[in-house]
Amino acid sequence: KTAEPTSIVEADPLPSWNDGPRKEAIISFVEDVTDSASPNFIPVADRIATFDNDGTLWSEQPIYFQFFFALDRVKALAAEHPEWKNKQPYKAVLENDMPTLMQQGEHGLLEIVMSTHAGNTTDEFDSLVRSWIDTAQHPVKKRRYTELVFQPMLELLDFLRANDFKTFIVSGGGIEFMRPWVEGVYGIPKDQVVGSSIQTEYDYNNGKPIIKRLAKIDLIDDKEGKPIGINRYIGRKPVFAAGNSDGDLQMLRWTDANPLMSFQLYIHHTDSLREWAYDRDSHIGKFDIGLDEAIEKGWTVIDMQTDWKIIYPFEKNQ
Amino acid sequence: KTAEPTSIVEADPLPSWNDGPRKEAIISFVEDVTDSASPNFIPVADRIATFDNDGTLWSEQPIYFQFFFALDRVKALAAEHPEWKNKQPYKAVLENDMPTLMQQGEHGLLEIVMSTHAGNTTDEFDSLVRSWIDTAQHPVKKRRYTELVFQPMLELLDFLRANDFKTFIVSGGGIEFMRPWVEGVYGIPKDQVVGSSIQTEYDYNNGKPIIKRLAKIDLIDDKEGKPIGINRYIGRKPVFAAGNSDGDLQMLRWTDANPLMSFQLYIHHTDSLREWAYDRDSHIGKFDIGLDEAIEKGWTVIDMQTDWKIIYPFEKNQ
Ligand SMILES: [Ca+2]
Ligand SMILES: [Ca+2]
Numbered sequence: 001k002t003a004e005p006t007s008i009v010e011a012d013p014l015p016s017w018n019d020g021p022r023k024e025a026i027i028s029f030v031e032d033v034t035d036s037a038s039p040n041f042i043p044v045a046d047r048i049a050t051f052d053n054d055g056t057l058w059s060e061q062p063i064y065f066q067f068f069f070a071l072d073r074v075k076a077l078a079a080e081h082p083e084w085k086n087k088q089p090y091k092a093v094l095e096n097d098m099p100t101l102m103q104q105g106e107h108g109l110l111e112i113v114m115s116t117h118a119g120n121t122t123d124e125f126d127s128l129v130r131s132w133i134d135t136a137q138h139p140v141k142k143r144r145y146t147e148l149v150f151q152p153m154l155e156l157l158d159f160l161r162a163n164d165f166k167t168f169i170v171s172g173g174g175i176e177f178m179r180p181w182v183e184g185v186y187g188i189p190k191d192q193v194v195g196s197s198i199q200t201e202y203d204y205n206n207g208k209p210i211i212k213r214l215a216k217i218d219l220i221d222d223k224e225g226k227p228i229g230i231n232r233y234i235g236r237k238p239v240f241a242a243g244n245s246d247g248d249l250q251m252l253r254w255t256d257a258n259p260l261m262s263f264q265l266y267i268h269h270t271d272s273l274r275e276w277a278y279d280r281d282s283h284i285g286k287f288d289i290g291l292d293e294a295i296e297k298g299w300t301v302i303d304m305q306t307d308w309k310i311i312y313p314f315e316k317n318q
Numbered sequence: 319k320t321a322e323p324t325s326i327v328e329a330d331p332l333p334s335w336n337d338g339p340r341k342e343a344i345i346s347f348v349e350d351v352t353d354s355a356s357p358n359f360i361p362v363a364d365r366i367a368t369f370d371n372d373g374t375l376w377s378e379q380p381i382y383f384q385f386f387f388a389l390d391r392v393k394a395l396a397a398e399h400p401e402w403k404n405k406q407p408y409k410a411v412l413e414n415d416m417p418t419l420m421q422q423g424e425h426g427l428l429e430i431v432m433s434t435h436a437g438n439t440t441d442e443f444d445s446l447v448r449s450w451i452d453t454a455q456h457p458v459k460k461r462r463y464t465e466l467v468f469q470p471m472l473e474l475l476d477f478l479r480a481n482d483f484k485t486f487i488v489s490g491g492g493i494e495f496m497r498p499w500v501e502g503v504y505g506i507p508k509d510q511v512v513g514s515s516i517q518t519e520y521d522y523n524n525g526k527p528i529i530k531r532l533a534k535i536d537l538i539d540d541k542e543g544k545p546i547g548i549n550r551y552i553g554r555k556p557v558f559a560a561g562n563s564d565g566d567l568q569m570l571r572w573t574d575a576n577p578l579m580s581f582q583l584y585i586h587h588t589d590s591l592r593e594w595a596y597d598r599d600s601h602i603g604k605f606d607i608g609l610d611e612a613i614e615k616g617w618t619v620i621d622m623q624t625d626w627k628i629i630y631p632f633e634k635n636q
Contacts, residue, residue, distance in 0.1 A: 045501060048509075122549055166509070179553045183363060190553035191366075191484070191510070200549060202542040202568060209568070209575045211549050218550075224520040231440055231518060231529050232536075233551060235497045235508035250520060250527070257527045 013159040016152040016309045016316075023307065025300050026156065029263045033239070034163045040261040042239055044164045049240035050194075050230060050251060051157070053171035053178060055285040056244045056267050057186060058149040059138075061276040063284060065145045066177050067109075069132050073116035117174060118198055118215040125213060129180040143314070146185050150267075151316065152308045153242075157186060165240065170194045170230055172222035172247055176213070194229040196221045226251035238262070244269065245285040249293060256297070264299035266290060271305040274315075331477040334470040334627045334634075341625065343618050344474065347581045351557070352481045358579040360557055362482045367558035368512075368548060368569060369475070371489035371496060373603040374562045374585050375504060376467040377456075379594040381602060383463045384495050385427075387450050391434035435492060436516055436533035443531055447498045461632070464503050468585075469634065470626045471560075475504060483558065488512040488547055490540035490565055494531070512547040514539045544569035556580070562587065563603040567611060574615070582617035584608060589623040592633075 017023040033042040054060040074084070074093045084090035089108035092101035101108070117125070138145055157167050167188055169178060175195030182188045197218040200211045221229040227250050230238065241248070241255035242265040252264040268287065269278050279287040294301050302308070310316060335341040351360040372378040392402070392411045402408030407426035410419035419426070435443070456463055475485050485506055487496060493513030500506045515536040518529045539547040545568050548556065559566070559573035560583040570582040586605065587596050597605040612619050620626070628634060 045507060166507075168509075175553070189363060189484075191486075191551060193553065197550065200546055202545045202572075204568075204571065207571075209545065209571050211545060227520045227527065227529060228518055232515065233509060235493070235511065250522075253522070253525075253527050254520075 013162070014152065014155050016155055018307055018309055020307060022300055022302055026159075026263070026265070029240075029261070030159065030163050030165075033261050042260050046236065046239060046260055047160075047163070047165040048168065048234055048236060048238040049160050049165045050168045050170040050234070050238040050242070050255070051153070052243040052245075052248050052251070053169050053173050053195075054244075055269065056150075056242055056248075057153050057169070058145070059141075059275060060285050061278070062140065064173065065138070065148075066173050067113075068136065068139070068145075069129070069177065070112050070116045072132060072136060073128070074112060077116065114198075114215040117177075118213045121210040121212055122176065122200065123210070125176055126180050129177055133181045143312075146181060147314055148312060149185060150308070151310050151313045153267075154186070154313065156242075157188070160240065161187070166192065168192045168194060168230075168234060168238075170221065170226055170241075170251060172196055172220070172225075174198075175221075194221055194233045196225070222247045224250050227254040230254060241265065242267065243290070245287050246290045247286075249290040252290070252294075252299065256299075264294070264297070266294045266299060266301045268301050268303055270303050271308075271311065274311045275304060277305075331480070332470065332473050334473055336625055336627055338625060340618050340620055344477075344581070344583070347558075347579070348477065348481050348483075351579050360578050364554065364557060364578055365478075365481070365483040366486065366552055366554060366556040367478050367483045368486045368488040368552070368556045368560070368573070369471070370561040370563075370566050370569070371487050371491050371513075372562075373587065374468075374560055374566075375471050375487070376463070377459075377593060378603050379596070380458065382491065383456070383466075384491050385431075386454065386457070386463075387447070387495065388430050388434045390450060390454060391446070392430060395434065432516075432533040435495075436531045438531055440494065440518065440529045440531060443494055444498050447495055451499045461630075464499060465632055466630060467503060468626070469628050469631045471585075472504065472631065474560075475506070478558065479505070484510065486510045486512060486548075486552060486556075488539065488544055488559075488569060490514055490538070490543075492516075493539075512539055512551045514543070540565045542568050545572040548572060559583065560585065561608070563605045564608045565604075567608040570608070570612075570617065574617075582612070582615070584612045584617060584619045586619050586621055588621050589626075589629065592629045593622060595623075 014023055032038050032040050051057055054064050071093050074090055078084055078094055089101055089104040089112055133146060138148060141148060160167055169188055173195050175193055175197045178193050178195055179190040182193055183190060199214045199216040199218045201214055203210050203212060219225060219229055237258040238255045239258055239260050239262045241251050243251060244267040255262045256264055269276055271277060332341055350356050350358050353359060369375055372382050389411050392408055396402055396412055407419055407422040407430055451464060456466060459466060478485055487506055491513050493511055493515045496511050496513055497508040500511055517532045517534040517536045519532055521528050521530060537543060537547055555576040556573045557576055557578050557580045559569050561569060562585040573580045574582055587594055589595060
């Protein structure tokens, strides 16, 4: 570093966060546990930080972005499936009839996910996701989905990594839906992504090996599935976990059960103007018992409207 | 770097390897793919190296070391199971009757593994493995098991990491049997271990969350299970893979299918004096069709007797 006067003042590691108790809590935690003289010091190998994705690292309204991918896949595959024109839940998708689609229930939604996510190889699915994520636009925000990530959370990921935390995604979203783009967008390697998965099958394929994606659930990485997924993929309890809904409560409790000092972060979607505002009654990202427990246990609950100067990276240039 | 004359000669990155075509092939590969001017350059994110464990990073004779752990667990648990005295396969274990034990077949061996590995929590199992690995001795070598790792392979792991490869274990052994000690012994973090696993269940346990280990197979990380496990945990094809038996062939083929330049390494156990010599007819670590395919495809097959100056780290001081 140079000896210029500016280098005396430490740069703000979280420039898109407003000063206040939440920003201070995060910075104090990191400074404390990385100080080898502190009783709360955490060895580098234990500095595991896990982040939910939908609603925590990027937006999730009006429906999970992966579901838009599935709907686009139904339309792309419709020519091969003429029977879909008269068969629910496909009919509703092809007619852009969202109310009817939402009435198809969990079984209908699962059918859409399986028929659009399985039946191909891992390499083929990777290509499909890449070309979709590079081009598709959010219907309300009119932005590519990867533009709808949260700038303050990108800074938090960087800040943790600069302090030798290993950052992971632990999401209910599909692991193979996230892996193609999270390296570039979040700086999180593919092997540090935990997500919902389907079963696979290896085929030697006459010397050109492939892995086929089967229409059978492997792991639902939500609620109880989050600590299960953390144990399966990471093998130790995190010391830092961030989420935004009741589906993250088990992950935050698992982190809280770490005998090492730990930090639990909840994102509360309170900004109806810049993003969306929803919590206890939302059909997506319901945040109800998690909010009560966070308050009771003194976990850090981010108020998006108050705590974040900007939401999305593109606002930096506005 | 300093200008001292000694710095002109580069240190040998693989000092326990004898000079020769195999050592040269490894070093040339690494130098080539990390040279940004080379047509074979591999970006850092793709520098994934996967290593089998039993017979590749440590010895595996006369039986897999994890099986010695299971036998010791049977003996430790026998007081709680008086019925085992007269019930196979436990009777054979308690009477140290190996011939009868080996006649119990796959079903008997699986029963021993399940009754000694499941039925506890992940934290409890971690403690059991730690105290066993810290104290138990190999019956023939009279050394702790972690002393029976291969010094040349430790150097290879270091060499790859020094060149920004991310090193993983991909083993048929139990993932939770390996995780407690591989960080200290191989420098491989817990979350970079892929192995066979059993299913688990999360229990809130009145505010003290636990994960219970169930007597149900999740993944058998051997043969076809290796590419499956690599896809599940790592999410991309490796560019370097090392194994020692037919159980690694699918992993090496999967690596070979990487469009990027890749390296396939087989360890051939040829040293009956310093370690063990076995291949085509062995009941442990059978190396038969893998050996034929390696020769046919020009993969690198290490001859332990010829290529390695020493086998175990403790030989450095002898
Ligand atoms: Ca979420
Ligand atoms: Ca092996």
